[in-house]
Amino acid sequence: xxxLQLTLSYVDQVLIFVCFALSLNLLxxxxxxxxxxxxxxxxxxxxxxxxxxLNAHMGALEAMVIGTAGAAVVGGVVAFPALxxxxxxxxxxxxxxxxxxxxxxxxxxxxxxxxxxxxxxGLTIFGHELAxxxxxxxxxxxxxxxxxxVCWRLGESPFGRVLRAIRDDEIACRSLGKNVFRYKTMVxxxxxxxxxxxxxxxxxNISVASPPLFAFDQSSTMVAMVVVGGAGSLPGSIIGVxxxxxxxxxxERVLNFGADAAALWRLVxxxxxxxxxxxxxxxxxxxxxxxxxxxxxxxxxxxxPQGPSEFVPHPDLEEMKVIEDQLGSDEKTTVLxxxxxxxxxxxxxxxxxxxxxxxxxxVKGLSKRFGGITAAENLDMVLRRGMIxxxxxxxxxxxxxxxxxxxxxxxxxxxxxxLGGEDIVGLTPDQxxxxxxxxxxxxxxxxxxMSALENVMLGVQHQPGESFVPLFANIPRTQKVERxxxxxxxxxxxxxxxxDFADYAAGALAFGQQKLVxxxxxxxxxxxxxxxxxxxxxxxxxxxxxxxxxIEQIREQGRTVCIVEHNLHVVERLADHTYFxxxxxxxxxxxxxxxxxxxxxxxxxxxxx
Amino acid sequence: xxxxxLGNVLQVLAxxxxxxxxxxxxxxxxxxILSVSGRFxxxxxxxxxxxxxxxxxxxxxxHLPFWLALLGGALAASLAGVLMERLVYLPLSLxxxxxxxxxxxxxxxASLGLSVIGRNAIALSTLSASSVNIVGFDNRGLNxxxxxxxxxxxxxxxxxxxxxxxxxxxxxxxxxxxxxxxVRANWEMSLCVGIDPTLIFVVVFAIGSFLGGVxxxxxxxxxxATPDLGLPPLFYALVVAFVAGLNSSPIRVGLxxxxxxxxxxLSSLVLRTEFTPLVTFAILFFYVALRPVxxxxxxxxxxxxxxxxxxx
Numbered sequence: 066x067x068x069l070q071l072t073l074s075y076v077d078q079v080l081i082f083v084c085f086a087l088s089l090n091l092l093x094x095x096x097x098x099x100x101x102x103x104x105x106x107x108x109x110x111x112x113x114x115x116x117x118x119l120n121a122h123m124g125a126l127e128a129m130v131i132g133t134a135g136a137a138v139v140g141g142v143v144a145f146p147a148l149x150x151x152x153x154x155x156x157x158x159x160x161x162x163x164x165x166x167x168x169x170x171x172x173x174x175x176x177x178x179x180x181x182x183x184x185x186x187g188l189t190i191f192g193h194e195l196a197x198x199x200x201x202x203x204x205x206x207x208x209x210x211x212x213x214x215v216c217w218r219l220g221e222s223p224f225g226r227v228l229r230a231i232r233d234d235e236i237a238c239r240s241l242g243k244n245v246f247r248y249k250t251m252v253x254x255x256x257x258x259x260x261x262x263x264x265x266x267x268x269x270n271i272s273v274a275s276p277p278l279f280a281f282d283q284s285s286t287m288v289a290m291v292v293v294g295g296a297g298s299l300p301g302s303i304i305g306v307x308x309x310x311x312x313x314x315x316x317e318r319v320l321n322f323g324a325d326a327a328a329l330w331r332l333v334x335x336x337x338x339x340x341x342x343x344x345x346x347x348x349x350x351x352x353x354x355x356x357x358x359x360x361x362x363x364x365x366x367x368x369x370p371q372g373p374s375e376f377v378p379h380p381d382l383e384e385m386k387v388i389e390d391q392l393g394s395d396e397k398t399t400v401l402x403x404x405x406x407x408x409x410x411x412x413x414x415x416x417x418x419x420x421x422x423x424x425x426x427x428v429k430g431l432s433k434r435f436g437g438i439t440a441a442e443n444l445d446m447v448l449r450r451g452m453i454x455x456x457x458x459x460x461x462x463x464x465x466x467x468x469x470x471x472x473x474x475x476x477x478x479x480x481x482x483x484l485g486g487e488d489i490v491g492l493t494p495d496q497x498x499x500x501x502x503x504x505x506x507x508x509x510x511x512x513x514x515m516s517a518l519e520n521v522m523l524g525v526q527h528q529p530g531e532s533f534v535p536l537f538a539n540i541p542r543t544q545k546v547e548r549x550x551x552x553x554x555x556x557x558x559x560x561x562x563x564x565d566f567a568d569y570a571a572g573a574l575a576f577g578q579q580k581l582v583x584x585x586x587x588x589x590x591x592x593x594x595x596x597x598x599x600x601x602x603x604x605x606x607x608x609x610x611x612x613x614x615x616i617e618q619i620r621e622q623g624r625t626v627c628i629v630e631h632n633l634h635v636v637e638r639l640a641d642h643t644y645f646x647x648x649x650x651x652x653x654x655x656x657x658x659x660x661x662x663x664x665x666x667x668x669x670x671x672x673x674x
Numbered sequence: 675x676x677x678x679x680l681g682n683v684l685q686v687l688a689x690x691x692x693x694x695x696x697x698x699x700x701x702x703x704x705x706x707i708l709s710v711s712g713r714f715x716x717x718x719x720x721x722x723x724x725x726x727x728x729x730x731x732x733x734x735x736x737h738l739p740f741w742l743a744l745l746g747g748a749l750a751a752s753l754a755g756v757l758m759e760r761l762v763y764l765p766l767s768l769x770x771x772x773x774x775x776x777x778x779x780x781x782x783x784a785s786l787g788l789s790v791i792g793r794n795a796i797a798l799s800t801l802s803a804s805s806v807n808i809v810g811f812d813n814r815g816l817n818x819x820x821x822x823x824x825x826x827x828x829x830x831x832x833x834x835x836x837x838x839x840x841x842x843x844x845x846x847x848x849x850x851x852x853x854x855x856x857v858r859a860n861w862e863m864s865l866c867v868g869i870d871p872t873l874i875f876v877v878v879f880a881i882g883s884f885l886g887g888v889x890x891x892x893x894x895x896x897x898x899a900t901p902d903l904g905l906p907p908l909f910y911a912l913v914v915a916f917v918a919g920l921n922s923s924p925i926r927v928g929l930x931x932x933x934x935x936x937x938x939x940l941s942s943l944v945l946r947t948e949f950t951p952l953v954t955f956a957i958l959f960f961y962v963a964l965r966p967v968x969x970x971x972x973x974x975x976x977x978x979x980x981x982x983x984x985x986x
């Protein structure tokens with residue numbers, strides 16, 4: 066019986082730390098937000114429970130709920146300053162939070178000071194007394210299962226897909242219409258709440274709420290558990306916890322070290338395990354899905370010649386090249402057999418509501434200065450439906466800055482940007498994207514640790530599974546929509562000829578392939594206005610043709626396209642209207658032929674024939 | 675909370691200066707390692723503690739004078755720092771790049787592993803004693819007007835500032851210093867001009883761990899050496915290094931450490947002593963929290979509101 070209690074006490078410890086580690090994994094592994102304050106959030110839950118039980122004579126369950134809510138509120142508050150921080154500053158901020166909370170609980174006398182709150186005993190749950198490890202085990206097991214399910218639902222769903230996109234590239238994520246700040250705040254609050262719950266379990270387990278239970282080394286142990294198990298992998302967290310917690314009984318019970326020495330040896334072994342895992346399995350003992358899949362692919366590649374770096378064109382692309390060859394170099398119309406149907410099937414309703422040539426985006430007096438440098442000065446331009454507008458000019462002319470100003474990445478000093486008649490100046494990039502203007506990036510910005518398919522699925526707008534409430538309240542609908550989103554995204558991947566690479570990690574694809582995935586992603590937003598930053602740069606001739614053909618198809622469907630491009634052959638082939646920029650100003654506009662016949666521009670930029 | 679007499683205030687200021695000097699030294703040491711190598715080296719706490727234990731052992735077993743024990747302890751810390759870099763951080767940083775992980779996080783977690791190993795290995799090696807003392811320093815109190823300072827305070831103050839100024843001179847006026855600054859600015863580019871950044875990383879680990887070790891020996895001489903000796907100073911080192919700015923000169927970092935010591939000491943005049951760490955970390959919290967606020971944008975936004983009125 067005694068042995069059973071002892072064994073269950075270890076199991077209870079594992080369950081408590083599983084709750085801590087799962088929630089931290091959601092924050093760190095999925096969302097990429099490092100926190101060394103997780104134990105401090107546990108302290109909020111644990112001390113709240115202890116205080117309410119001792120002083121307000123509250124039941125364990127109610128006190129736990131209040132402790133969890135309290136920790137969630139503290140987590141939500143911490144999220145605000147954490148929103149824009151990079152890893153090192155995030156570590157520092159959470160370290161400050163950890164120290165402040167621990168200093169507070171240590172110094173506030175009603176919380177027992179250094180000794181903490183003692184004798185938090187006589188707790189009952191539904192009339193069931195929590196005195197021994199065996200009493201707590203079923204209760205803790207149920208909570209752990211619930212925490213796992215919540216983390217799984219949040220992490221392995223459209224919601225989690227957005228979290229992983231935030232981890233991989235926050236800017237790209239915002240450009241797809243995701244409100245990154247809202248997601249981060251929710252995740253901080255939810256994970257801090259779950260840590261508070263685990264902290265309350267910790268206090269129930271040993272009937273004491275004291276500072277060492279929630280100290281910095283506990284927080285850092287949790288970080289280690291997540292990393293050892295595998296960041297972004299929930300089963301990995303369970304493995305990480307088991308490895309590190311069960312080192313204790315290994316030294317004490319199996320190797321029969323004395324209690325003091327066993328505690329120290331356990332920690333030494335813990336450090337060694339941590340470093341060995343980092344060296345041998347950098348992604349953890351049981352890595353996340355994409356890493357596992359990539360590992361399998363790499364194993365397969367070792368046995369065969371084909372792989373992501375040796376691209377074999379999709380049959381559609383082969384077919385297109387043949388068609389192009391047949392048409393000859395003078396014929397500029399490209400035909401992608403499957404693509405037309407897909408664009409029609411997915412075409413934005415708004416694109417059809419208006420005549421070709423209608424003004425969709427109108428810019429007036431747009432200006433931006435950075436210190437003494439004028440990035441944009443009094444720009445006036447329009448983008449018209451069903452037409453491709455090109456922005457050309459020498460390096461440093463401010464072309465990409467224009468995209469940044471239009472999409473809200475940079476706030477202009479003056480001027481207005483009317484999208485469909487609505488002034489969008491002051492809106493954030495995600496708000497602009499939701500209103501129907503999406504962009505691609507010169508340096509691609511795919512989400513490297515997510516599959517090509519997931520990259521494209523992130524582009525699809527209005528997914529109920531990306532919101533907290535429907536995710537839990539309407540599971541059948543979110544799953545139905547998820548299947549539709551996947552189907553549509555596969556169609557977009559097929560449109561750009563990347564079907565065979567749907568399951569590859571985007572970061573493992575060749576640059577040209579990444580560009581196509583990024584194009585499929587921006588198309589999947591079904592935005593009416595597409596801003597494409599150097600779509601043909603950095604890719605070889607074959608891909609340039611593919612890309613240009615696709616952009617022409619997009620125009621044919623009535624979408625409004627604006628490209629920034631250095632390659633004049635590309636501009637010549639695509640552009641219906643061209644703006645020429647120099648030093649932040651538009652100095653000429655017209656058809657490409659008109660600009661190239663301008664004597665000054667021909668000498669200064671285009672080169673004389 | 676102290677009584678607000680002139681004597682008390684001066685005493686508190688003196689305490690602040692000496693505490694601040696210790697913060698200055700560890701801030702400079704930690705900041706040098708982090709800014710040049712990019713390693714979030716929280717195992718700095720271990721090398722700090724190790725120096726104290728080695729110095730105590732030198733004094734106890736070899737009966738050597740304090741200053742030699744100090745040198746021995748600091749050199750041991752320096753060696754430990756270099757070994758950590760060569761055996762753990764460098765190999766891991768190369769793997770992290772390949773695995774696509776955030777190198778900073780990998781370094782942080784590895785450093786965590788080293789800290790746990792180091793702290794508990796030290797505890798295991800001295801299992802019978804909860805703390806050890808460093809002998810051989812004749813610590814006496816000196817009355818300067820209403821203020822009492824100790825010879826240990828003076829020794830720390832002089833040693834720390836000589837080392838900080840010497841480091842600043844090395845960084846600014848020597849070829850080695852130029853190489854360190856080049857690697858700090860852009861280690862990839864430094865490769866192109868013939869500098870081996872991995873060697874420079876070794877140099878900054880050697881220097882940084884040495885300086886941290888000196889601070890550790892002084893701290894343990896004042897109190898005693900325990901396996902957890904390095905943890906609180908690590909936090910202060912982080913605060914000083916980050917708030918001063920990772921690319922700042924040692925003198926600026928040092929002065930910020932001194933300032934932190936003074937602020938903390940002055941806060942003890944109005945708060946209970948146990949609340950003073952709260953002041954430090956509250957400063958850190960607000961500094962980090964407000965850092966992303968673009969004051970320039972705010973000014974511009976306010977200015978923009980005025981613009982239409984002025985022009986219109």
